[in-house]
Amino acid sequence: MTGRTAIVLFTRDLRVHDHPALATSCAAFDRVVPLYVLDPTLAGLSPNRDRFLHQSLAALRVALRGLGGDLVLRHGDPVAETVRLAGEVGAEAVALSADVSRYAERRAGRLRVQCQLHRLHLRFFPGLTVVEPGELTPGGGDHYRVFGPYHRAWIRQWWRDELAAPERVPLPERVPAGRLPALPAGDSPDAVVGGEEAARRQLDRWLPNLPRYGDRHDDLAADGTSRLSPYLRFGCLSPLTVANRAGDRDSAFVRQLCWRDFYHQVTAAFPDISRKAYRRGATEQWRYDGEALAAWAQGRTGLPIVDAGMRQLHAQGWLHNRARLITAGYLTKTLGLDWRDGLAVYFRWLLDGDVANNSGNWQWVAGTGNDTRPYRGFNPVRQAERYDPEGRYVRRWVPELAAVVGKAVHLPWRLPDDLRRRLDYPPPLDIPGAEPAWLR
Structure with missing residues (x-):
C-alpha cells in the first residue's frame, strides 16, 4: 500500500x-481513517447522553459515507x-480536537506517550470552542x-477561519468499520435527537428568533432559547459556525457562547472544577440531607418553580437556563446542600452535561466559583414571579397546580385551606435556620 x-x-x-x-x-x-472509540468507563453515566451519542x-x-469514507467504531x-488501528492500517499520524476535562487531559497525555513509542505523529486541533482556551491570558495570570x-x-x-466539510474522505480499503451500537432507551421521553443534520436544522429553525433573544431568553414560558447546547456539547455543531451565523459578537446570544469558552479556559487551568471549590478561600459548610436531596431531584420540594424545573429536566434531558439557576440556587443557598450533589444529578440527566459548563455554573451559583458576589442571596419566589409572571411554565410541568390561577401558583401554601387540601402537592420542605420571608 502506497x-x-x-x-x-x-x-x-x-x-x-x-x-x-x-x-x-x-x-x-492520501488516506484518512475516521475513528470513534466507545470507552466502557464512560458508558452508563447518563442514559440520556448515551442515547444522544449513539444517535450522533x-x-x-x-455523513462520512456520503463523502466516500466511513466511521470506524471500536x-x-x-x-x-x-x-492498534494505526498499526493495522499503516498510519503515520493521529489527529484529534483538543479538550480540557481531566479525562481528556489524561487521554492526551497517554496518547503522547504511546504515539512517541510507536513513532506516530500526534497533532491536536482547535474546534471545541470559538476561541481556544490558551489563546487569551490576562497580564500576570x-x-x-x-x-x-x-x-x-x-x-x-x-x-x-471556518472550514467547509472535506470534499472526500479517502478511507483505506478493507478496514472493518464495526457495527453501530444498539440505541439505548434513554430516560427522558421528550429528549431531542442527536446528530449533525438535526443540529443544523435546529440552528436554521432558531436563527429567525435571534433578534428577540435578548428580551425573551429569561422568559421561562416563552422558551426563547436556542436549545443548541446538546449539539454543542457533542460537537454536532461547531461553536464557531453558530457564532458566525449569529453575527454580532457583542449580542446577548453570542455572549452565551463566550461564557462557554470562558468555562473551558477555567477548566483547562483548574481540572478539578467538578470536585473542588474554585474560588480561593471559599468556605464550604454544607449540610447533608438525603431526603431533601431526593425531593429536590424528583421535583417534590413543594416549591413550584423548583419542581417545574426538575420535572422538565426529567422529561427532556434539558433545562431552561433560568430554571437551572433557580433550581441550583434553591439547593445550595436555601437548603444549604452541597453543590456537588446537585452537580451529580444534573450530570445524570442533562444531554448537554459537560465538565466545564455544568461544573462552572454550579460553582458560580454556589458561591465557590467565578461569581464576583459569592454571598448574594437568592429568592426563588421572586425569580418565579419575574420570569414566569403568569405561572404558565409552572402549570405546564406541575399539573397538580393547573387549576391555580395566575401567579398564586407560585405560593400554593398561601392558598385557602380548602383549596390547598384538594391539591395533590406537598408542602414546602423545612428550611434550616431562620425561615425565609418568602415562605411566610
Missing part, C-alpha cells in the same frame, strides 16, 4: 463541517485502540478568573 495514512480520532466533535482535524488530515494525507454516531457515519480504551474582562478580550480576539 501513500500516507492518518487517523482522525473523534471525541466531542461529531460532525464533518468545520472540523479542523478532519479537514486538515484529508488535505494532507449513526448520523456521523451517514470498543475499549481509546489510546490502545487508536494505536495564566487564565481569566472573571468573565467581564475575558468577554472584552474575547470580542476583540481574532477568530480562525
Whole structure:
C-alpha cells in the first residue's frame, strides 16, 4: 500500500463541517481513517447522553459515507485502540480536537506517550470552542478568573477561519468499520435527537428568533432559547459556525457562547472544577440531607418553580437556563446542600452535561466559583414571579397546580385551606435556620 495514512480520532466533535482535524488530515494525507472509540468507563453515566451519542454516531457515519469514507467504531480504551488501528492500517499520524476535562487531559497525555513509542505523529486541533482556551491570558495570570474582562478580550480576539466539510474522505480499503451500537432507551421521553443534520436544522429553525433573544431568553414560558447546547456539547455543531451565523459578537446570544469558552479556559487551568471549590478561600459548610436531596431531584420540594424545573429536566434531558439557576440556587443557598450533589444529578440527566459548563455554573451559583458576589442571596419566589409572571411554565410541568390561577401558583401554601387540601402537592420542605420571608 502506497501513500500516507492518518487517523482522525473523534471525541466531542461529531460532525464533518468545520472540523479542523478532519479537514486538515484529508488535505494532507492520501488516506484518512475516521475513528470513534466507545470507552466502557464512560458508558452508563447518563442514559440520556448515551442515547444522544449513539444517535450522533449513526448520523456521523451517514455523513462520512456520503463523502466516500466511513466511521470506524471500536470498543475499549481509546489510546490502545487508536494505536492498534494505526498499526493495522499503516498510519503515520493521529489527529484529534483538543479538550480540557481531566479525562481528556489524561487521554492526551497517554496518547503522547504511546504515539512517541510507536513513532506516530500526534497533532491536536482547535474546534471545541470559538476561541481556544490558551489563546487569551490576562497580564500576570495564566487564565481569566472573571468573565467581564475575558468577554472584552474575547470580542476583540481574532477568530480562525471556518472550514467547509472535506470534499472526500479517502478511507483505506478493507478496514472493518464495526457495527453501530444498539440505541439505548434513554430516560427522558421528550429528549431531542442527536446528530449533525438535526443540529443544523435546529440552528436554521432558531436563527429567525435571534433578534428577540435578548428580551425573551429569561422568559421561562416563552422558551426563547436556542436549545443548541446538546449539539454543542457533542460537537454536532461547531461553536464557531453558530457564532458566525449569529453575527454580532457583542449580542446577548453570542455572549452565551463566550461564557462557554470562558468555562473551558477555567477548566483547562483548574481540572478539578467538578470536585473542588474554585474560588480561593471559599468556605464550604454544607449540610447533608438525603431526603431533601431526593425531593429536590424528583421535583417534590413543594416549591413550584423548583419542581417545574426538575420535572422538565426529567422529561427532556434539558433545562431552561433560568430554571437551572433557580433550581441550583434553591439547593445550595436555601437548603444549604452541597453543590456537588446537585452537580451529580444534573450530570445524570442533562444531554448537554459537560465538565466545564455544568461544573462552572454550579460553582458560580454556589458561591465557590467565578461569581464576583459569592454571598448574594437568592429568592426563588421572586425569580418565579419575574420570569414566569403568569405561572404558565409552572402549570405546564406541575399539573397538580393547573387549576391555580395566575401567579398564586407560585405560593400554593398561601392558598385557602380548602383549596390547598384538594391539591395533590406537598408542602414546602423545612428550611434550616431562620425561615425565609418568602415562605411566610
